[in-house]
Amino acid sequence: MPITSTHNLLDRTGEGPAKQSRYIYLFPALAEDPQAGCVTGTTPRETCERLRAFEIASRVPLSGIPVLQMKLPAAFTYFGQFVNHDISAPVGDVVTSRGGTPAAGVIGTADPPGLDRNRRSRPAIILENLVNEQEKPLTMASLYGDGPASADPAIRALYQPDGKRFRLGQTRREEEQFFTNLLIDPRRVIHATGAPDLPRKDRQALIADRRNDENLIISQLHLALMLLHNKAVAALEPQVTDAAECFRQARRLVTRHYHWLILHDYLPRLLSPSVLSGSLARWPSRLTEPDCVPLEFTTAAFRFGHSMVGSAYDFNANFGLNGRISDSGATLEDLFAFTSRNNMQSDATETLALPDHWVVDWARMTRVLPQPAGRPPRDFGRAERIDLAFARDMLNIMGDSSVAVHGSILFRNLLRGFHRCIPLGQRLAAEYGVAPLTENELRAALPDGPPPSQGGTGFRDTVAALGFLRDTPAWLYFLCESLARENGERIGPTASHIIADTIVGLIRLNPQSVLNEDGGRWHPRDSLLRDADGRGLTTIRKLLLFAVQDTAQLSEG
Numbered sequence: 001m002p003i004t005s006t007h008n009l010l011d012r013t014g015e016g017p018a019k020q021s022r023y024i025y026l027f028p029a030l031a032e033d034p035q036a037g038c039v040t041g042t043t044p045r046e047t048c049e050r051l052r053a054f055e056i057a058s059r060v061p062l063s064g065i066p067v068l069q070m071k072l073p074a075a076f077t078y079f080g081q082f083v084n085h086d087i088s089a090p091v092g093d094v095v096t097s098r099g100g101t102p103a104a105g106v107i108g109t110a111d112p113p114g115l116d117r118n119r120r121s122r123p124a125i126i127l128e129n130l131v132n133e134q135e136k137p138l139t140m141a142s143l144y145g146d147g148p149a150s151a152d153p154a155i156r157a158l159y160q161p162d163g164k165r166f167r168l169g170q171t172r173r174e175e176e177q178f179f180t181n182l183l184i185d186p187r188r189v190i191h192a193t194g195a196p197d198l199p200r201k202d203r204q205a206l207i208a209d210r211r212n213d214e215n216l217i218i219s220q221l222h223l224a225l226m227l228l229h230n231k232a233v234a235a236l237e238p239q240v241t242d243a244a245e246c247f248r249q250a251r252r253l254v255t256r257h258y259h260w261l262i263l264h265d266y267l268p269r270l271l272s273p274s275v276l277s278g279s280l281a282r283w284p285s286r287l288t289e290p291d292c293v294p295l296e297f298t299t300a301a302f303r304f305g306h307s308m309v310g311s312a313y314d315f316n317a318n319f320g321l322n323g324r325i326s327d328s329g330a331t332l333e334d335l336f337a338f339t340s341r342n343n344m345q346s347d348a349t350e351t352l353a354l355p356d357h358w359v360v361d362w363a364r365m366t367r368v369l370p371q372p373a374g375r376p377p378r379d380f381g382r383a384e385r386i387d388l389a390f391a392r393d394m395l396n397i398m399g400d401s402s403v404a405v406h407g408s409i410l411f412r413n414l415l416r417g418f419h420r421c422i423p424l425g426q427r428l429a430a431e432y433g434v435a436p437l438t439e440n441e442l443r444a445a446l447p448d449g450p451p452p453s454q455g456g457t458g459f460r461d462t463v464a465a466l467g468f469l470r471d472t473p474a475w476l477y478f479l480c481e482s483l484a485r486e487n488g489e490r491i492g493p494t495a496s497h498i499i500a501d502t503i504v505g506l507i508r509l510n511p512q513s514v515l516n517e518d519g520g521r522w523h524p525r526d527s528l529l530r531d532a533d534g535r536g537l538t539t540i541r542k543l544l545l546f547a548v549q550d551t552a553q554l555s556e557g
Contacts, residue, residue, distance in 0.1 A: 019135040023090070023127060026286055026294040026501065027431055030423035031123040037418050037474075039467035044120055048418060050466045051473070055411035058388075061447040061459040062410070065389035067311065069382035070489045072269060075365040077308040077383045078217045079266060079540055082225075084305070085211050086142040087506065088298040089133040120419045126295075130420075137293055138506040140255050142209035143225050148247060158199075158206055163243040164233045164250065166226040167206070169197040171356035171552075188324045190317045192359040195552035198223050198340075200352045205340045215335040217313070220360040221544070228529070228547040229254050235528040252512070253529065256522055257537060259507050259514035265539050267503065271496040272486055280504055281515055287505025294502055296428065299420050300474035301498035303413055304491055307479060308383040311391040316361040316554045321369075321381075325357070332393045359554050366541035385488030388447060388479055413475045425477020426470075429494040437477070437484055439469040445480035 025031040038047040121129075134141055145152070148159035160167050173193065176186035198219060199206040205213035212222040232250035240246040263280045287294070312329030314320035319330040336342065338358055367381055384391065394409060426436040437445075443460045463469060468476065481492030491499065507513045514522050524536030529546065537543040 020091075020131040020133055021135050021137060021291040021293070022289075023130055023132055023295050023298070024289060024292045025123060025127075025421075026296050026498065027423060027428070028123065030427055030431070031295075031421045033423075036123075036421040036423050039471045042467070044418075048415070050468070051411065051414045051418060054463065054466055054468060055408060055414070057459055057462045058410065058447075059408070062388060062390065063392075065387075065447045067389045067391065068385045068387075068488065069310075070308075070385045071368060072308075072383045072489075073366045073368055073541070074310055074313055074381055074383050075217075075221070075362065075540060075544065076266065076269070077305055077310075078215075078221050080270075080302075080305050080308075081218050082142065082212065082221055083138070083262065083266070083503075084298070084302055085209050086140060087134060087137040087302075087502075088293050089209070089211075090130055090298065091133050092130040120421065123421050126420055132293055134293075136291055136510070138259075138503065139510060139512075140225075140251070140258060142212060143207075143222065143229070143254075144251055145208035147251070149244065155208070158208060164237075164247045165230045167199050168223075168226065168230075169199040169353055171195045171197045171359060172353040174355050174357070184325055189357050190324055190554050192356045192552040192554045195356050195359045196223065196227065197354045198226075200340050203340050203352065213339050213341070216330070216338040216354075216358065217315075217335055217360065217365070219339065219354075224362065224544050224547040225254070225258075227551060228257075228543065231547065232529060253527060255512075256514045256517075257524060257527065257529065257543060260522070260524060261537075261540055261543060262503060263507070263514070267500065270491050271500060272490050272493040274485070274493045275496045275500065280500060281520060283500050283504040285505035285508060286501045287509065290509040291506075293506075294498070295420050296422055296474065297498050297502040299417050300422050301478055301491075301495040302502070303475055304386045304478065304482065304495065306394055306409060306413070307386045307388070307390060309391045309394050310382075310384050311393070314364045314381045316357075316359060316364065318357050318554065320361075320364055330358075332391055356552070357554070359552070361554055362541070362544040362548060366544060386479060386482035386486075386491060387445070387488040388476075388483075414473050417473055417475050422474045425472045425474045425481065425494065428474060428477075428498070429481075432494055432497045434493045434497070437472075437481055439464070441484040442469045442472060442477075442480050445483040 030036060038044055039050060042050070145155040145158065148156055148163045150156050158167060159165065171192065171194070173191055179186040179189055198213065204210065205219065207213065207222055207226075209222075211218075213219045229250055232253045233246055236246050236249050236253070240249055267280055268276065309332065312331050313335075315330035317323065318325040319328075319334070321327065321329075323329070338354060340352065364381060369381055390410075429436040443464065446460050446463055448458055448460050457465075472480070478492060478495040481494055482488055482490065485492045490496075508515050510516065514520070524538050527536060529537055531537060531542055531546050532549070535542075537546055
């Protein structure tokens with residue numbers, strides 16, 4: 001079924017309510033505690049005011065923290081955003097009642113108006129009024145909707161008339177005068193002539209989850225998965241003549257690759273080694289209810305992606321290392337500009353398509369170049385470390401009218417956790433038998449400044465006075481835990497437990513998942529889809545490069 005909230009797929013067609021799934025608490029007893037998420041000895045309103053004071057005090061020190069890259073390729077940030085959208089599309093007002101509230105994604109979404117700073121509801125009311133429009137989380141509904149046989153004509157329109165393949169758009173080419181006006185020599189610009197694009201209409205991407213057009217990288221990733229599906233159809237057609245069955249098998253094949261890469265490439269490179277013992281396929285997940293997403297996961301543990309977002313990327317041959325147009329990379333502002341909502345920076349409706357010099361180069365976005373000795377890398381090719389250092393534009397997401405009302409994204413994340421009664425980080429760590437961060441560890445994970453010599457109280461002392469070194473909101477705790485325990489290169493142990501419990505649990509509880517079909521023994525080497533050397537698509541890099549292979553791409557040659 002389509003996702004119907006204003007941030008997602010398509011408006012409801014009047015053919016009946018969309019199907020939905022539920023949110024739960026992994027630790028309901030902790031959430032039921034009236035003091036859940038509150039600083040010891042304070043009322044909920046007092047804690048909320050402290051959250052606001054924390055955000056205000058953080059503005060100067062957070063804006064001055066040096067942003068450090070991690071070893072992980074930048075593409076992992078946006079693969080994680082796709083996974084998050086595929087799991088959770090929260091709709092509802094956690095204070096009053098369900099209604100036309102936008103969903104909360106990983107990057108660049110508004111906050112529900114029900115996040116009243118002065119009061120909050122009990123967990124039972126929250127669970128009653130907050131629903132998940134991903135009916136079957138982690139089944140690639142963000143890509144497929146409910147398929148070409150959907151009762152919704154808008155979903156059917158995503159597919160070609162053959163009922164098997166995705167319908168694609170095509171990029172456009174800017175006139176040479178466009179570049180001349182920008183003082184760019186048109187002869188230097190490299191074009192991906194005829195490259196595919198998402199289909200678009202009326203300032204909307206015609207895809208199954210419109211959140212996947214929030215920025216250019218997630219948009220291009222969604223497109224790559226559409227191309228992957230169409231290649232799966234082509235591989236299956238000689239043996240499977242029935243269109244409906246061919247689509248079903250292609251979706252099954254793509255989903256197997258997706259699940260396998262989450263379990264064998266994405267999570268193993270992000271979760272704390274201290275909690276990884278053997279294969280994730282055998283992880284003893286606490287999740288026991290199918291199609292239910294824990295709020296501890298979606299509200300706190302899996303919201304580390306904000307910190308991984310970079311200010312600029314080694315995006316392609318035009319915008320990146322030794323770029324023809326800019327060697328400073330594609331900026332975060334660029335990524336938000338080249339979306340359907342922003343009309344690709346064009347005023348003409350008929351040109352609503354991605355300019356072909358902005359096609360992503362997945363070889364660049366999935367690589368990590370060696371760091372030159374004695375100086376920082378200039379490849380823009382890495383995700384940024386998981387900590388409290390955010391890319392310049394992340395603390396105030398572009399285009400969000402709610403920023404003036406709700407404050408920076410940091411405050412909105414803290415406020416969301418407070419209103420959803422997410423237990424404090426120390427309490428969650430104890431539940432998993434993880435040694436909680438000491439006050440000294442938390443203090444060291446925070447930026448320091450401005451110093452008292454400049455007429456103010458140091459930020460770390462301010463945080464201590466607010467009580468957040470003893471009682472730390474979960475989302476803040478998890479960022480500090482990553483830096484304190486994993487140097488920002490991986491997710492900390494407590495958040496790793498919650499993420500593994502949720503994602504492995506959702507995959508295991510799905511009867512059609514890679515862990516359940518064929519005895520859970522499937523491997524990409526068994527797939528019809530293989531790289532140019534005939535090997536299995538065993539990494540995210542290999543899968544993305546295969547997906548766009550034989551389509552028009554930007555290259556120096």
